[in-house]
Amino acid sequence: MASEATAPPNSPKLPSSPPPVSEATPLLEMRGIAKAFPGVQALSDVSFTLHAGEIHALVGENGAGKSTLMNILTGAVPKDAGTILLRGQPVEITDPRRAIELGIAIIHQELTLIPHLTVAQNIYLGREPHGRLPGTVDWATLNRQAEDLLARLGLDLRPTTPVAELSIAQRQMVEVAKALSLNADIIAMDEPTSALSEREVETLFGFIRQLRRQGVGLIYISHRIAEVFALADRVTVLRDGRHVGTASVQDVDEAQIINWMVGRTLSELYPKTSRPQAEVVLKVEGLRRDNSLHDISFELHRGEILGLAGLVGAGRTHVVRALFGVDPVDGGTIWLEGRPVRITSPQEAIRLGIGLVPEDRKAQGLFLGMAVRQNITMTRLHDLSRLGVIDRRRQDGLARQYVEELRIRTPGLGQRVRALSGGNQQKVVIARWLTLNPKVLLLDEPTRGIDVGAKVEIYALMSELAARGVGILMISSELPEILGVCDRILVMRGGRLVGEFDRAEATQDAIMTLATGGTRS
Template sequence: MIIQMEGIEKSFSGNKVLKNVNFSLKKGEIHALMGENGAGKSTLMKILTGIYSMDKGTVEVKGREVNYKHPKDAEKDGLAVIHQELNILPELTVAENLFLGNEQTYGRTGILKNREMNRETEEILADLGLNVKASQRTGSLSVGKQQIIEIARALMTNADVIVMDEPTAALTDREIDTLFKTIRELKRKGVSFIYISHRMEEIFSLCDSITVLRDGEYAGTKKVNETEFDAIVKMMVGREIGGRFPEYELVPGDTRLEIKNLSRKGEFEKVSFKVRSGEIFGISGLMGAGRSEVAETLFGFRRADSGDIFIDGKKAVIQDPKAAIDYGLGFVSEDRKSKGLIVDFSVKDNLSLTHLSDISQSNWIIPRKEQELYSNLVKKLSVKTAGPSQAAKSLSGGNQQKVVIAKWLSEKTRILILDEPTRGVDVGAKKEIYNIMNELAKQGVAIIMISSELPEVIGLSTRVGVMSEGRWMTVLERDELTEEKIMHYATGGDKYVRQ
């Protein structure tokens, strides 16, 4: 074994989050670590790599017992980590991010070899299918492209073990294929991977073994070729969760939202579609197609150069998010940290921000109503939290996502835009979110869902609009929905708009 962890225990503020957990990794193995949000996966990996200290247990790396005090110690031992939340410095260039802490200089002068680092950066990223300028500011790139830069930075360390925590959450299918090809090639060379993901399709196509944690305890390890989807789900949640998607029962009503020739220079052009009350309208396309940009323009984060928006048949002027909210729009961004949450605020305060008029009187918040709001929303979405005062940043990624969605569960929300609503969310929580979406649609809410997971798009949507390189390609009816047909239009097939 290249890694052997036994009897690991860890508590925070008296709350035991890991209880007698075991985990092992062989050389040249891709080993999935699975469990619901809050099961302890990330905590276990942070103990392995020196971010947290363990309360009890032993860790062996390459046959030697270790107890790293700092992540740099683990890195020197050949352990690299790609965290779920991006560790990108947006104001630095791509090359500066890639070589941060490992800059190339001319001897002892301290003068940077910028030309060499830029060239090497572009070569490394090209191998991963990403063609960007090394001198480009990283913050100007999409979340998916930033994720590839994170992956490249880990691969540059020549690590023996690479821990990947939800590495494909922001990637397109094409980028995932490129990444998997790289992982398999590194595996062939003897590199081992610990792979944390909620995407079952990825696990079963890529990994050799699966270890499951449930409520901070070891639930078991299975070889991928000796198990199946339902068995792993039952290990994770301790119960059967039924069908993957809700039974389709939606009956759309009248047109709630209509977009006519919406354009924004350099991002998308002449986008036109309709969304009816009581339907889930999916938007699909490859990264860079303009999906998120359209969503952010609808919600007022960006301003359109031309085109019109109609809500319930009346022209709407949306120049900022406040105007969008006044028109009854809600928005769940793909980037929950910067556009969905105030991470230093408590869970209760985050939930209250979009419901202030419901819980206040004469500009004063009524504590009883605020507490009732918190209790109702947390219960409705099964948010795992230590209490209303817990900081949002200390929640697991999946529970943060639930809080972002919960913010918009209001009678005032008539149009709900969901950009990657289940990114980083476990299989049980996904089912809960799907059910919430379905119930909202049944109540007459018009839902726009952007998702990179084609099974999710097909399983939930009434209709699906497909974008390619900023152009609106087609709208597919439910009985037309297949992965092949969506990808045909997403890659530019039949270069005309079909409504």
């Protein structure tokens, strides 16, 4: 098929990689798919093939068309043009039910399991085996079926465990088990690792590889390029609704994929212009909190971007929450511009000139149902009001200033934040803190789940803030980002600081070694 190796002109010549299982008819073939929404050509002439026993990664920025393509595959959205072949036979996927009948399942980021029902009940919801009496359920059979299914998938889960007690990764596996119990042989997973810890990611990957061995065709949608290389057989990149390239992962490297995704090269990703000043803005000594933080001491300079690296659960978030007064501490001293301070609440931290961009912007940062205007000015309302009455003109003026300065793409100040893209939402959270001219900005995973273009803008913004003298402490789980952006990097493990690197001497390997506590991870 032409779709097999349609690489852009600047890519290396791609050998048409043999599918891992067979040269036979592909399990799924989407040809020339097009879809327009009012005002946007979401997809044009996109082709995609999937073989049995293959993990095919689908990557691209937000708005690249991944979701639309998957929505067409699962019948949630009708296509304007193109054909879909299942095992060589053309099919029309008219609605989601039809997709399920055809053996196509998608596992969304928002899981659909019911927490207080058991694993078995969730898997067979609405399809429970009947008991002897009408209207009853044969629980024994139900649990036995589920047990068989789980065993076949190599899942170490008890059918009678309530889903609420499972980790996110385990819930995703239950979702997959449910799909397989419906005889799905094409499974798409949409950003399955975005809420998982490293260990959970490993468990999930093991499970996905197990599915591949059983001949399931997997479509793996992700922002994380490292995962593509860890897991996938082939990768397809979409950009602006177009098919940019498909390649076997052995034939491309990370730089190539990023280049395909953003049309830019890697060195342009991290615009680094600022230099830290000599003056220490924040000094922390002996910060501790029962089991989560042990003797944390460090200094943050004006204009410095200090990285906080480590595995999920190493205590990085506890550090910034303690500095921001969210969680109480058991001991330790904090100096701000040379003066000892006690920070017992976020109000106090804000008064002192500290801002926190939390790790989960939707759950912890934004007022999704409220307008851009309110979200940006929320911490400044008192200064924008007289006798408690808000001066709308000044409020709009302040909000507009930051919308323009940060290039937040919104139809207007009255737009609800819910409708903005992830990158623009994150800019709104950052803008809120900038209105306070903070001395110290704590950023917890500031680029999680946003597209590469918006990431670059946020890196540039951080650099600019540092140049203005703001001290920035950034937590990130993406090592290339930490290495690209930070002046200095602290590494945490088990609630302790276990190492420090200068920008020049830091490498991914060295950081990972410290973070995992092994000589070799």
